[in-house]
Amino acid sequence: MTQYDVAIIGSGPGGYVAAIRCAQLGMKTAIIEKYSTLGGTCLNVGCIPSKALLDSSHHYEDAIKHFDTHGIEIPGDVKVNLKKMISRKQSVVDQTCAGVKFLMDKNKIEVYEGIGSFKDATHIDIKKNDGKTETIEAKNIIIATGSKPSTLPFIKLDKKRIITSTEALELKEVPKHLIVIGGGVIGLELGQVYKRLGAEVTVVEFMDRIVPGMDKALSKELTKVMKKQKVKFNLSHKVTSVENKGDEVVVKAEDKKGQEVTFTGDYCLVSVGRRPFTDGLNIEAAGVEMEKNGTIAVNEHLQTNIPNIYAIGDVVRGAMLAHKAEEEGTFVAEILAGQKPHIDYNLIPGVVYTWPEVAAVGKTEEELKEAGVAYKVGQFPMRALGRARASMDLDGFVKILADKETDEVLGVHMIGARVADLIAEAVTAMEFRASAEDISRMSHAHPTFAEAVKEAALAATDNRALHV
Missing domain, CATH: 3.50.50.60 (FAD/NAD(P)-binding domain)
Known part of the structure; x- marks a missing residue:
C-alpha cells in the first residue's frame, strides 16, 4: 500500500x-x-x-x-x-x-x-x-x-430545457427566451451572455434586489445598467413551479402582493446558489x-x-x-x-463578471450601519474619467468607505470596466490597513480606470475629489 x-x-x-x-x-x-x-x-x-x-x-x-x-x-x-x-x-x-x-x-x-x-x-x-x-x-x-449547483425541491432538472450553469455552457442554440431563476452572480453572467447573442432574458429573483450580498449601491447600479441592456427583472418574486412543456418551459411565481405571475420561455436556467x-x-x-x-x-x-x-x-x-x-x-x-x-476573510474580494464588472472587498455600507460604525463615504463616477470616455465604458463608480475617526479604509465597492482587476488595489491597501488619505496620495497613471480609486479616496478625504 x-x-x-x-x-x-x-x-x-x-x-x-x-x-x-x-x-x-x-x-x-x-x-x-x-x-x-x-x-x-x-x-x-x-x-x-x-x-x-x-x-x-x-x-x-x-x-x-x-x-x-x-x-x-x-x-x-x-x-x-x-x-x-x-x-x-x-x-x-x-x-x-x-x-x-x-x-x-x-x-x-x-x-x-x-x-x-x-x-x-x-x-x-x-x-x-x-x-x-x-x-x-x-x-x-x-x-x-x-x-x-443547488435547486429548489419542486424543480426537476431535466438538463435539456430546465438547466443549471453546467448545461448553459453547452447549449446547441441561442434561446429565444431564457428565464433565469436567481439574480446572483451565475445567473446574471450567463444571462448576459445569451442576451448579447440575441435571447430575450428574464430574471426572477426572490429577494428585493440582485446580487443581494453586495453593497446596495452596486445592486442598484447593476440593475440600472442591465435594464438598459434590455434584461427584464422581476424582484421579490417567489417561484412556485417550473414545468417543461416540450418546446417551452412555464415558470410560475408569486409577486410581493401574493399574486401569481407566469413566465414562458424555451429554456429555464436555475441558478439559486450552490x-x-x-x-x-x-x-x-x-x-x-x-x-x-x-x-x-x-x-x-x-x-x-x-x-x-x-x-x-x-x-x-x-x-x-x-x-x-x-x-x-x-x-x-x-x-x-x-x-x-x-x-483575513474580510479581505477576500467578490466579483461579478458581467459588463460592466462588479467587485467589492471589506464591509458594505449596510453592514457598517448595522454594526453602528461611524464611517464616511467617497464616491467617484467612471464617466468622469478620460480613459472611460476613450473606451466608451461610462457606466459605474468607485465607492470607498472609511472610518470616520481614523480614516482607515473599511470597504471598497466598484462597478465599471476592468474592476475585477482593479479590486486588487483595494485588497492590497486594506491588507496594510491604509487610510483613504494614503490611497489619495499615491500616484495613479493617467489616463486609467484606476484613477477612479484615487478620486474616490480624495472624495472620502474631506470631499476633495479633483475631477467632479
Missing part, C-alpha cells in the same frame, strides 16, 4: 493549489480526482468556461453595437456561430486543465483518477473507472470536493463531523474534529469562491509544515 504525507480529495483550485504547496514544502503528496480532467468545477464548468463565453459574446456585442462608432466598418451582417464559440470555450478549458496536469507532474504529485472515499481516518479507497479499487494511506488528508458536495466520501467512516447546512465543521485552522483531516473551499463555511479555496489550500499546507500563515 502506497503511503503519503498528504492526500487531497478533489482537484479544484483549492485542492490542486494545496497539493502544489504541500509538494513545495517537501511532503509526499497525492491528489484524487473522480473526473478525467483536473481543475474541478472552476476550470471545467465554472469560472474559466463562463469567462470565455462572456468574452466571446462581448466581442460580438461590440461588433454589432460599437464598431461603427469607432470608425470600424464591417461589410455584411455580423453573425453568431455558437458551435464555434462553444468550441473555443472548450479549447480554453482544455489548455487550462492541461496546465494543471503539467503542474502536478512538475511538482511530482501523484494523481489518482477515481472516486475517493474514506476507509478510516488515514486510509482512502479509490474506486477507478475500470471498477477496481485501490487503497492508499496518508498521514494527513485534505477534503477539497467543492460544490454542485451546495457543498460531499456525496460518496463516506465521511462517517473517518468520524468527521458535519454542520447542519451540509458543510464540514472545521476550526480556525480548517481542521476537522479528526486532527489529521482538514477541509477547504466550498465544503466549509464562507463564500464559495475559487480564490478563497486557493488561499485555504495554501494555508493548510503551511499549517502542516509548522508555519503560521493567516487568512
Whole structure:
C-alpha cells in the first residue's frame, strides 16, 4: 500500500493549489480526482468556461453595437456561430486543465483518477473507472470536493430545457427566451451572455434586489445598467413551479402582493446558489463531523474534529469562491509544515463578471450601519474619467468607505470596466490597513480606470475629489 504525507480529495483550485504547496514544502503528496480532467468545477464548468463565453459574446456585442462608432466598418451582417464559440470555450478549458496536469507532474504529485472515499481516518479507497479499487494511506488528508449547483425541491432538472450553469455552457442554440431563476452572480453572467447573442432574458429573483450580498449601491447600479441592456427583472418574486412543456418551459411565481405571475420561455436556467458536495466520501467512516447546512465543521485552522483531516473551499463555511479555496489550500499546507500563515476573510474580494464588472472587498455600507460604525463615504463616477470616455465604458463608480475617526479604509465597492482587476488595489491597501488619505496620495497613471480609486479616496478625504 502506497503511503503519503498528504492526500487531497478533489482537484479544484483549492485542492490542486494545496497539493502544489504541500509538494513545495517537501511532503509526499497525492491528489484524487473522480473526473478525467483536473481543475474541478472552476476550470471545467465554472469560472474559466463562463469567462470565455462572456468574452466571446462581448466581442460580438461590440461588433454589432460599437464598431461603427469607432470608425470600424464591417461589410455584411455580423453573425453568431455558437458551435464555434462553444468550441473555443472548450479549447480554453482544455489548455487550462492541461496546465494543471503539467503542474502536478512538475511538482511530482501523484494523481489518482477515481472516486475517493474514506476507509478510516488515514486510509482512502479509490474506486477507478475500470471498477477496481485501490487503497492508499496518508498521514494527513485534505477534503477539497467543492460544490454542485443547488435547486429548489419542486424543480426537476431535466438538463435539456430546465438547466443549471453546467448545461448553459453547452447549449446547441441561442434561446429565444431564457428565464433565469436567481439574480446572483451565475445567473446574471450567463444571462448576459445569451442576451448579447440575441435571447430575450428574464430574471426572477426572490429577494428585493440582485446580487443581494453586495453593497446596495452596486445592486442598484447593476440593475440600472442591465435594464438598459434590455434584461427584464422581476424582484421579490417567489417561484412556485417550473414545468417543461416540450418546446417551452412555464415558470410560475408569486409577486410581493401574493399574486401569481407566469413566465414562458424555451429554456429555464436555475441558478439559486450552490451546495457543498460531499456525496460518496463516506465521511462517517473517518468520524468527521458535519454542520447542519451540509458543510464540514472545521476550526480556525480548517481542521476537522479528526486532527489529521482538514477541509477547504466550498465544503466549509464562507463564500464559495475559487480564490478563497486557493488561499485555504495554501494555508493548510503551511499549517502542516509548522508555519503560521493567516487568512483575513474580510479581505477576500467578490466579483461579478458581467459588463460592466462588479467587485467589492471589506464591509458594505449596510453592514457598517448595522454594526453602528461611524464611517464616511467617497464616491467617484467612471464617466468622469478620460480613459472611460476613450473606451466608451461610462457606466459605474468607485465607492470607498472609511472610518470616520481614523480614516482607515473599511470597504471598497466598484462597478465599471476592468474592476475585477482593479479590486486588487483595494485588497492590497486594506491588507496594510491604509487610510483613504494614503490611497489619495499615491500616484495613479493617467489616463486609467484606476484613477477612479484615487478620486474616490480624495472624495472620502474631506470631499476633495479633483475631477467632479
